[in-house]
Amino acid sequence: MTASVPDEGPITFINVFDIAEEEIDTFVAKWEERAPLLTSAEGFICAELHRAYDDDTRFRVVNVTKWQSHAHFAAATRAPEFQAGLAGYQQTAPWTPYRGFYRTAAKFD
Known part of the structure; x- marks a missing residue:
């Protein structure tokens, strides 16, 4: 993340995954296993976690996470416990993530 991004919250982190259908169940199980590392974090x-039901959907899995600020997200993902699990997770991952940080541009209820 670049230093030029203002840290006003809340922010939305969206991570879409290019993943084969046969890998999705394993991915979801690993995501659920690691979720407490972030859900218990301050902010x-x-x-x-969304799963596509249409076979023609390019990104089969989409993670949407909301944080009080980018600083909270950064602190949670820099935590040693999170980093330790992430190292092994990324080395064996048969999927490609595409991520970004967003703010609400329009809302409809």
Whole structure:
């Protein structure tokens, strides 16, 4: 993340994954296993993991997480426990993540 991003919250972290259908169940299980590392962190608001039901969908899994600020997200993901688990997770991962940070541009209820 670049230093030029203002740290006003809340922010939404969206991570989409290019993943084969046969890998999704394993991915979801690993995500659920690691979720407490972030959901218990200061500044965490909520998270949802979405799974595509249409075979033509490019990104089969989408993670949407809300944080009080980018600083909260950064602190949680720099925690030694999170980093330790992430190292092995990324080395064996048969998927490619594409991530970004967003702010609400429009809202409809």
